[in-house]
Amino acid sequence: MGLKYEKRMRPEIADKIYWTKGWGYAAALALLPYAILKSLWAWGSTAGLTTKQAVQGVAEFGDALKEGSAFLYALYTIGIDFTAVLAILASLFALALVTSWGERLPKRLLILSGWSVGLLTVLVSFLTALQFLGVLPKGYTEGLALWVYAVTYGGLFLWGVTVFMATLSFQRRIKNK
Structure with missing residues (x-):
């Protein structure tokens, strides 16, 4: 009798877990460690950089921005990396899937x-994991601590999964209205 009761309860539990707005809030937080790390590097920190070459590479990146967009260079000089801005925008997108102001945006x-973007970021993260496992050839990976990869690609993977789930939840919520 206990097993039959458990089977009847599962759809309700699944609805609560799979279709919750919590996915959007989790996605909004997933890339914030990445944004913080990139901003730390823009401020001159060497957190997660394990070789002199990596430290020099981050410094050269800032110097290379002088040659490009004045706006991006201005952001970088005050400690705001452009990819950190993209991470913040991704967090806002995730919040659009779970907030009342997001429901006013074009639903399609x-x-x-x-x-x-959910599927794309999961794919990129999966391909990166295959590089680390040796299935695919590795790119340049020297000079960064392993936790940096966890923050960047783990964060991307987590964001991709949670934003995809938030999208499905959003889709179900607007269908039921």
Whole structure:
């Protein structure tokens, strides 16, 4: 009798877990460690950089921005890396899937964007994991601590999964209205 009762309860539990707004809030937080790390590097920190070459590479990146966009260089000089800005925008996108102001945005655009960027970031993270496992050839990986990869690609993977789930949850919520 206990087993039959458990089977009847599972759909309700699944609905609460799979279709919750919590996915969007989790996605909003997933890339914040990445944004903080990139901003620390823009401020001159060497956190997670394990070789002199890596430290020099981060410094040269800032110097290379002088040659490009004045706006991006200005951001970088005050400690704001452009990819950190993208991470913050990704967090805002995730919040759009779970907040009342997000429901005022074009729903099809939110859904298509959520599906596509969610799947794309999971794919990129998966391919990176295959590089670390030796299945695919590695790119340049020297000079960074392993936890840096966990923060960057782990954060991307987590964001991709949670934003995809938040998109499915959003889709179900607007369908039921």
